[in-house]
Structure formats: C-alpha cells, structure tokens
Amino acid sequence: MMARIKSSKLIWPLLALIVLLALNGFFTPGFFHIEIKSGRFYGHIIDIMNQAAPVMLLSLGMTLVIATGGVDLSVGAVMAISGAVMALLTGKSGVFMPAGLLLTLILCVIAGTWNGLLVSAFDIQPIVATLILMVAGRGIAQLLTQGQILTFHDSSFAFIGSGSFAGLPFSVTVVLVWLAVTAVLSRATAIGMFVESIGDNTKASRYAGISVNTVKLFVYAFSGLCAGMAGLLVASGVNAADSNNAGLYYELDAILAVIVGGTAMSGGRFSLIGSMIGALIIQTLTTSIRAQNVPVEFALVVKAIVALAVFLLQSDAFNKMFAGRKAGV
Amino acid sequence: SKKEKAGGKLVVGFSQVGAESSWRTAETESIRSEAEKRGIELKFSDAQQKQENQIKAIRSFIAQGVKAIVLAPVVETGWEPVLMEAKRAKIPVILVDRGVNVSDDTLYSTLIASDFVAEGRMAAEWMVKKLNGKGNIVELQGTPGAAPAIDRKKGFEEIIKKYPDMKVVKSQTGDFTRTKGKEVMQTFLSSAKAENVKIDAVYAHNDDMALGAIQAIEEAGLKPGTDIVIVSIDGVKDAFLAMIDGKLNATVECNPLLGPMAFDAVKAALGGETLPKKTVVKDSVFDQTNAKQTLPDRKY
Amino acid sequence: MISKKHIPLAATLAVFALLYAAASVSFEGFFSVRVFTNLLNDNAFLGLAAIGMTFVILSGGIDLSVGAMIGFTSIFIATMIQRYHVNPIVAIVAALAIGSLLGASMGCLIAWFKLPPFLATLAGMFFARGMGLIISMESIPIKSGFFKAIETFGYNFYPVTTIVFLAVVLIALYVAHFTKFGRGVYAVGGSEDSAMLMGLPVSRIKIMVYTLSGFCSALAGIVYTIYTTSGNATAGTTLEMDAIAAVVIGGTLLTGGVGYVAGTVVGILILGTIQTMITFEGTLSSWWTRIAIGGLLLLFIFLQRFIQTRAQGATRK
Amino acid sequence: MRRGAYRLAEEIKQIERDAGDAPLLEIRGVCKSFPGVKALENVDFTLKRGEIHSLMGENGAGKSTLIKILTGAYRRDTGQITIEGRRIDPHSPLEAQAIGISAVFQEVNLIPDLSIAENIYLGREPMAFGRIDWKRVHRGAEAAMRRLDLDIDVGQSVRSCSIAVQQLTAIARALDVDARVLVLDEPTSSLAAHEVEKLFAVMRKLRGEGFGIVFISHFLDQIYEISDRLTVLRNGKLVGVHAASDLPRLELISLMLGREISEVEETSAGETRKEEIKPFLKARGLSGGVVKKMDFEVRPGEVLGFAGLLGAGRTETAQMLFGIDRAASGTVEMDEEQVRTASPRRAIEKGIGFCPEDRRNAGIIPNLSVRENIVAALQARRGWLRRLSIKKQREISAEYIKMLSIATTDAEKPVAHLSGGNQQKVILARWLALQPRLLILDEPTRGIDVGAKAEIEKRIKELCGGGMSIIFISSELEEVVRDSHRVVVMREGSKIGELAGGDISLSSIIKLIAEKEV
C-alpha cells in the first residue's frame, strides 16, 4: 500500500495539502478549532469537507474522462439541469422524492451519454463536443425554470445538502460512498485498466481488442451522473435550483482538482484519491482566503501565488532540482 | 431596405446583460411584455455578461436599422465609440438600470435607473437603526468589479463610517449567488467562533446571497433574523417569504420593472422631445412589518 | 485540387461560407459590407488572443490566462493614462512588455519545472486578473487625444483594430509556416520526446510560445482598450474559452501538432457569425440564445465533419 | 546556448588539427542507474576515425542507454566522454548535434504529422530571404531519400508511411547532418536485405571520409559484414572489445550471453501439413489500399509466411484480416462460414490475434506496467466485468517473462522503462497469452537478440504443434524460410506466387520476386 502511494505520486498532493493546512494552522486563528453542538461538528475543517463535496463528486467522473485523454466541460451545465429538473419534478409537480432523484439522475446520464456519443461515435474533439452541452445545457436549464430560481420545500431533500450524519455534514457521506462506488467500479472491474490504457495509447488499446468507443461512452455517461449528483447536492444545500448560476465555473475546479491530484491532462494513469486531495487543496485555498478575510481585490493574487507554490511543491522537476535525488524504491 | 417592417411596426433593439439572476429576468420580462402591449417589435439580444457582445448587438441593431435602442449596460465605461455610431445613425439610445460614463452626454437620450449607492445607504441606515448604532457586521459582496457591488459597498460604508461602534469585521465576495453566499457565511461563522467574535449582522449585496447566508446560519444552529440581523438588496419574492418567516430582517427594493418607463422614453425621444438626462427609480425599504401585505403584489 | 493536408481547412472555410450564405438569405441586411466589417472589427481582440492561443495549442499546451491579460492590460493602460498621465504610446509599449514577461514566466514554469500548462496558466490567469482588480476595481474611461484620433481614423478610413488584427494574422502565418520557430512549434506539439531527440531546443520553443501568447493577449487587451476607450479589470472574462473554441473549431487538434493559423481566423469568423445571426434573429430569449448557439455549433461541427470525410473520400480515388 | 555550442565546435576543430591519431571518441568509466537497475557500470568505449564500431549485447544489456548518454538524451551518473581529447558534456541532443554527434535512435523518433521532408530538415531548414526555402527542403529531402534508393513522395506525412519507410527517413536525416560521429541504434530492424545493402554502402562511404560510426544490430550477419571492431556489453558491464575478424560468431554469442551455447540450429519448419487437413481460414479476392485480390488459406497448425519487399502490402493484408483496415472487396471465411471482422475486437472474438510491426505506436501502452501490457488483450477479450484477479495476472505475466526471458526488475515496471527488445517481447507475450486460433505476427522479432529469437522460434513451433495457425511476416527472409510451412510471395499488393515445403528457399523466393519485376 505504502509502495503504491509512493509510486503513484500521491505523496506530493498529500504533502501539498498538509503544508497548506499547516500554514493555515499558523496564520489563521483557530483553523483547526472544532466545536461540537447538538451532535454535530463545526469548524473550518468541516466546512472545507462540506464545501468541497460538489467538486469532489464532479472530479470523480472527470478523473475517468481525463484519464481517457478527454475532458468534460459540460459538468457545470449538467449540474444546473439536474437542479432544475429536480425542482420541477419534486418541487412543482410533487413527484415522490426518491423517484424524482432517480429520474433526474437518469436524465443526467443521458446528457453524459450524449457527450460520449459525440466523442466516440462521431469522433469530435472532447473539448468541442462537451462545449456544445456546456453552452446549450445551461440554456436548457434556464428554459426549464424560465430563468427563475425555483425554491424547494422538501425537508427530506434538504437533508442531502444540509443534514448531518455521524456528526459530519451528510455531503461527506455522499462523497465517501460515491468514491467507494467509483473505486470499485473502476478497480474491481477491468474498466480502470481500459481507461488508463486508452488514455496512454489509444491505437495500441484498440489493437489489443479494447472497445475504445464503449469505454469512452461509459466515462462520459458516468461523468454526467457525477455532475447530476453534484447538482442535486448544490440545489439541496440552498433549497433552490438556480439554473443561472448553479455549477458555473465548476468544470474548471473539477479539472483543476484532477490535475492537481496527479492525473495528466493527456490521459493515462489516474488516481481517484489524488483527485479527492486535489479538490480539498482547492477548497482549503479558497476557505483560507475567506477566513483570513483577504480583501476582495487582493484575493486572486494571493490565490495565484499560493496556488503556484502548491503546484511547484508537487512538481517532480522542482523537487528534483531542490531536494536532490531521492533514494530509489 | 431600412424601411419599417411588417405593417409599419416600430422596431426597437434591446441589449440586455444576460440572465444571471431572477432580478435580471424580471427586467427582461417587463420590457418584453411592455413592447408587446404597445405593438412594438422588439429585437432582443442577450450578451451573456459580456460587454463586447453588447457592443456587437448595438452594431447589429444599427445595421438592421432599428428606430431606437434600449441598453442595459454591463459596465459603465467603454460605450463612447459605439454610442457615437448610434448617434451618427440618428438612433436614440435609452439606458436602463445603470448609467454610462461618457464625456458627451448627448450620446444617449436618458437614463432610467436605480441608484446603487443610495441602496447601500438605505440598507445601512436601516441596520443602524435596528442595531442602535452598535455591532459587528459581515458583508457579502457581489462579483468583484461589478458596478452594483462597488456602489452598494460604497453607499453602505458611507453611513457605517459615521458610527464608530459599528464595524464591518469581514467582507468577502459571494458572487451574487446563494451557494457562494452560504459558503462564505459558513466560513464567517466558523471564524467568528474560533476568534470569539460575535457577528451581529449580515449585509448582503443581493437577496440571493442573504438567502444562502440564512441557510448557513440555520445549519449552525442559530436563528437568522433574531440572533443575527440580515439586510439585503433587490426585493425578490423569496426575500419577502423569508421576511414573513422572520429569517430576513429587511430588503431594499431595486425595481426591475422598467418596461413602461423605458418605452415612454422611447416614444418621447422619437417624438423629438428632450428628456431629463436621468430618471431615478424610487427605491424603498421593506421589512418584516410590511412584508406580508406587499407580497401579493410582487411580480418577481 | 487541394492537397489532403488542407482538407480540414477547406472544409472549415466551406462551412463558414455556407453559414454566411444561409444567414444572408434569411436575414435582411445581413449581406452587407457593414456587417462583414463589423464581424472583423468586433472580433479583432478575440482573434488576436486566439492567434497566440493557436501557437500554444499547436505546441501541445493551453493558455488560460489570455482573458485575464485583456482585463489587466486595459485597466493598466487606462490607469497609466488617466491617473498618471503617461504618454499613451509609452503605456501601450509597457503593457506589451508586461504581457510578454508574464507569458515568458509561465513558459519557464512549464518548460523548466514541467508544470502542466493548465496549472501554470491558471495561476497566471488568477494573477493577471487579480493585479487588474488591485489596480482598480472600477472601470475607468479614457479621455485621451490619442485614442480619440484612433477612433476618428477608424470612422473615416478603416478600424485600426481590424488593421492590427489582419497584420498580426499575416505575421502569424509567416511565423507558423516559414520560420524554424514555427515548424519547431509543430514538432514539439507533435511529439515532445521526438523533438527533443531530434535536437530541437524544446524548452526554448515552449518559453517562446507562451511569450508570444502573452504578447498577443496583451495586444488583444490594447485593441480592446481602443475598442471601448476605457479600462475595465473584468474585461475578457471567460474569453479564453472562446479563444480555445475558435482554435479548435478552426481544425487545430487540442493534443497539439496539427492545425493552421488560417483555420483559427475562420474559427473566429464562424463564432462571430453565429453571434451576429442570433442578434439579427432578435426574438430569442436568453435561454433560447444559449440553446441556439449550442445547436449552431453542433450543426457546424457535423457539417465540417461531413464535408471533410466526403472530400477525403474523393481524393482517395 | 547555440552560440556557445558553436564556439565549442570551433574549438574542437582546432584541437582536431593538433590531435594527430588520438581516438575520435572516448568514453571512460560511465555509470548509469535507473531505479532498481544498474544499466551501465563503468563502461569504456573508444571510436576511431574511419571506423565502424558495433555495440553488441543481449536485450537490456545497456546499448541504447550508452547511446543516449553519448547524445545527451540521458545524463550519466559518473564517467567522462571526450571527443578528440576534449572533454564534452552534452546535456541534450541539441548540444550533441552541435558537437558533431548525429544519431538514429532505436525507437524511430519522428514527428508523425509532419512530412518526410520536414522531418529530415527539422531544426536546420535552409533559409532564403528570411523564410524557409521549401523548394530546397523538398529537393534536398528527395535527394537524401534517393541516396537510400527510395523514390517516394517526401511531401506525405510520416504517419502514413510504413515503419520501414519511417526508419529510412530517420536514417536519411541522420546522414544528412553535418557530423563526425554517427550513431545508429538498430537502424535495420525492419529493413529488408535490399535496403540494408544501400545503407551499408552509404556507411562505407562515410567511413572512407573519416567518420566514426557506432552501429547496433541483432543481426550477426550484418554485424560481421560491416563492422571493424566490436564492443560487447553484458548486464551493463563491458565484457570485451575485439576486432570483428578476430571473434568467431559462437564466441561472440557466448560473450553476449555469458554462457556457452551452440548457435541456433537452422531447422526447417518440418514437413508440410497434409493437404487433406481442411484450411480453417480462406481469404478470397481481398482488396483494399495497395492490396489487390489476395487469395490465400491457412490450415490449422500451419505457419504461413508472407514474403515481399518494402511496401509489398503484407502489413495491409494482415490489418484487413484483423479488422483495422476495411477491405474494399473480397471475403474471408473461417470454418467455411463467411465472417466480417469490422474491428480488432471482433477479430479477436473470432480467434485472430495480431502482433503489429509498429511497436511504439500500435504496440506498447508505455506507462502501464509489464503485467498490464501482457494481459491487456486477454482482459479485453474477457470484457470489463470478468476481471482477471491481480494474482492471476501476476501468474500469467510471470510465466511469459520467464518464457521469453524478458529482462525486467519486476512485472510492475512501466513498459516504457524496458529496453527496446524487451518491449517487443512484452507485446509478443500479450498475443501468445491470448492463445488465438490464428496469430498474425508482423515483424515479431524486431530488435530481439539471437538467444531470445531462437527461444521464440521454438515457441512458435510448439504452438503450431498444438494446432494454432500463424501468419508470419518478416523482412528477414531467412527467418521466413526457416519457420514457414508455406510462403505467400507478394509484390506491389498482389500475390505473385506460393511456395510450399521443400520448395521454400531464399533463392526461390528472390527468384519469384525478381522474375515478375521484369
């Protein structure tokens, strides 16, 4: 296990996260302060886990997509669609909540499949293929809600984004469960290997008999599903479906999380845990800027500098240059 | 070819910022329905928050030979060249909801807008009264660089400065959205606990962020509206519902229903009348005392 | 007959022509000099950013900082002129220098420290946008004789922004196809390892590519400043996506090594035409606008694909 | 940097004038370790002016590593390199080129989407009036290719060329560079005798001009034909330097392998299968690409050789069978039933396997482990749900690592970190592990050392004995002759003859090809 962590380079994102947290420990008063109130934990660390949850869900799907050498820009728009559909079904039409959830997620899988079809069957570059849904998808979501914010009045739905389980926000449970599902799906079956193989050398994979198109179709559909779940989480968190803003720019965060987590944009080897750590790094950065109350106009520059330091910290070349060579194995 | 089309209908171009909020959608709807009511053919263009798209739209309007242009500018600067073109083409331009910063004020006919700075002031004044001039405030700012964010912050600060016991202890951007408003508020609450500071009030640059903040406060086991005073701006329907529930304390209305006024101005401008350079839409504060009776009249 | 290599480019051009013809038939006043001039003028800054982006993508990278550079440049110039009364030309030259420098720094991070371009340029994007906001959150109008003169020139003769754009396109065509650097960019994007083993100065090429992109986006910022005679730190938000889209639609592969500068120009024209068509339509609500843009993009991609496979089939025989 | 290198080159020329008879190139005590392996330990190497010096060793002995250190592609851990008495320290191939070292690397390193001409001139394009002189590029490239007796369109992209043409392009580029040391790492691995002859002619000419040439090949005939001296490496250590004329074949082999072995016995494939065994695959009128109307059949337990010159269409025929290329017309029958193989996946389902000639682009999955590379096809056939357990995967890969003596520290190493020959073995293992009914081997022994080659030939025979059929394509005619029961001879996309049993011989094949040429 240790060897695997080392060889998969997980060590660097993990180190980056630890350094970032440690810096916060020094500079942000009470960063690790955790309070228990009516059986629930509160504190910055808990907030980070809670707020990172949607991006974590997205990045699970995005990891697989990127590992095949693709990218999915449409996840933000699919999040908006998911919230809007759920609001219409459950909020407006009074469909039974779990049925609504199921229908919404099925729809998101269809949206993802659409991307997958364009990429695989029609061989369109992933960035353009998913750009189409990125642009049109938000329009569809707005069309569904007529540009209004639809408010939910369903306490069981609200639990997903606001409730708590085992003292932690319920979203943490959702992420953990979904991480486990994704891990099992990709590693206990051969999908993970097929995905890595396709991303590493598509032609050789095809020659080896891997059905490249089917695998691609699957990862985009799965990414759609992840986006749908993230959309539901966000909608449930504020008890409303805001098709104008839900998931806006989340695709960027999700891609960032995956890359920070050590999966290369060009595809190949992927690490789900790495992406989770990546998402946590991004959220920690955002939260620390907010907690430090960095003036709004300076926030971006601070973010740029800290982010760069974090990226460099986990860059192999940088480490080699400064830390000298590590002893092998 | 630039004759009026289909049955001599008047053609007017409307360049809208986008559809980023329900407030904005309400404004669009107001202008659309008013045009329909008056039998005016409206050329509508959604710029998706980009100034360049608005400039492109105005240029296309000119190319299409519209009779007048209604513009809701995304920023205040940068309009001089394109408005000059409109002027050369003798097309009057009516600005709605925000002014433009140009050296030659004959470039537009009139401006019909709310005063964002004044809204900030009104929110501050209400809060000062509620807190008796004493307390720690956290501010949820709009998108950095957006005109309402800048002005609503400015107006609020103007008043708060006068009260040495009132302090904005934290101020971060919530990008005008519920989700970000909630996230920022969560961080504020955690910080407050860790630093042992009491948050007395929240000032949000729009209702949506306030509604997000309310969620965060409730999840933290506090009572919004009671433990923490919350004031925001816009006056959307959900804000009124929140006030009725006692979770939001006050909202400053920023009226988006500018359609009738805008087309009155169009008519006047085409009729050759000289219009006042600025018509400020009267904004007012609503709070829990009058929320219930006002709710049925809310259109957005 | 066109050679096989140029089929994607020809297909893109054909689709543009089709699209433009269709629009001209359906919308009165669309087929006019004015609309076409506007098409170039309104998209000049996007085009400039996309030209720099073309080189970056050809080299196998990506540059997310171009939009933020535009915002930074415009607020920088406006502040210099309005607040510090710097000569406009000096301000413009300084802006170009800063843009190139920022690009070069990102290039160094990518070439020397092997930072993924996505990360390095994302940090660059935050940095440029952040510096812009620090300079001034509020937008600033420019009241300078120099800018006035440019505007008048544009009105009387031809828009300066378009002239700059077209000049840069010509230079870029030359650089891409007739210089060692240009061919080196294709080689690095085609296979970085091979390029290294073939003895190409891979690091230097990469640094130069990002410097070039930084320069181009700064130039785009200047054109934007002229276009609006004002400085605005938030200008060019998400413009990088449009630039990338234009490049990719123009037939350049995101994986690098394959594509044309000329394709990018057509890509820009296509995006611009879609936008113009939607404005001419004039009845679409905000959401239908988005759906229509997506639909037109899809239609276009399919057409491009269709023409391409047809043409390839034809040359085979 | 460039100017620095230029000045360096000038200085070297100065030294050259003073130097007299010092060796052209001298490498002393070079060491290089990769995680888990010492690729080179204290290796010395000298190259004289006007000498062709071959570097010999098993797969994974460290030959390519030494070359890469010399050309600056890798950094050495210790040791020194001198050119004409002057110490050099190339950090990159760019610097090495400026010093006068030009190389063809084992894995063909070209830019696939650029044309042949551009690849030949990349980085040193002739300029005129501040712009690249494309006319001169094309003319120069044509001349460079013609020098290797290849008359082709240099404007076509490298991607569209067969691996042999790619190899020739890389050679043409290296020969065209203004250099004094020429390094050729297995340049002939997929060339047929005819092209090899041409290359040797050019090499001899360069030797006459005072060049020093480092040559690597696993074909002993070629080594003895061209080399003046041999340096033998074993497990990263220097085991001997000899004049080629002083070292008999068998001694060389035992030096390389570190044990006594008798040279591979040249057995024939054994008697032809009896005609009554029904062919299980029949191809009729298969056409597409350059291939025209191919008819052939394969019987169970038979090795069917494909012989032909460069571009004869052997690879394309195989790719049509395997569903990579679509056949324009013609039918394929298996077990008397017409089958359509629309994709490799379908072909594998039907029991066909295909080991491609283009190792780098179509073969290895570079960052995946040796284990994953070996089980890839097997797993793909089982589908995503029935995943082979890691334990099972380990067993399978261990079996083949042992059988093909793949030199790797462990099965979890990324395959990209293996030596070229060992990568080839891994891909071979992938297809052997699949145990298909028909295995198409396109240049399967590319870059594989003598010892392993014998091992593989033995294995092929065993498999046939077990009823598997094999289509065997190789540019090395001897190999085809040795291993095939029947041989289909191709020329310019058409079958021009078929030989069987005792009729198969080098001369009969060459005669067939030459006959039709007139």
Ligand SMILES: Nc1ncnc2c1ncn2[C@@H]1O[C@H](COP(=O)(O)OP(=O)(O)OP(=O)(O)O)[C@@H](O)[C@H]1O
């Ligand atoms: N990049 C690398 N990373 C790790 N190990 C490597 C790398 N390159 C080579 N090696 C190891 O170094 C050793 C020598 O390999 P090298 O490529 O020099 O062999 P070779 O003599 O050229 O063999 P072949 O005849 O198969 O080409 C091998 O054990 C190989 O696994």
Ligand SMILES: Nc1ncnc2c1ncn2[C@@H]1O[C@H](COP(=O)(O)OP(=O)(O)OP(=O)(O)O)[C@@H](O)[C@H]1O
């Ligand atoms: N005379 C030629 N010289 C070089 N390449 C050729 C020639 N004729 C055809 N080709 C190329 O070779 C390909 C067909 O050859 P294929 O690879 O099937 O043949 P092959 O017999 O396997 O030869 P090779 O030894 O090159 O692998 C075609 O795609 C064509 O581009």
Ligand SMILES: [Mg+2]
């Ligand atoms: Mg080797």
Ligand SMILES: [Mg+2]
């Ligand atoms: Mg072949």
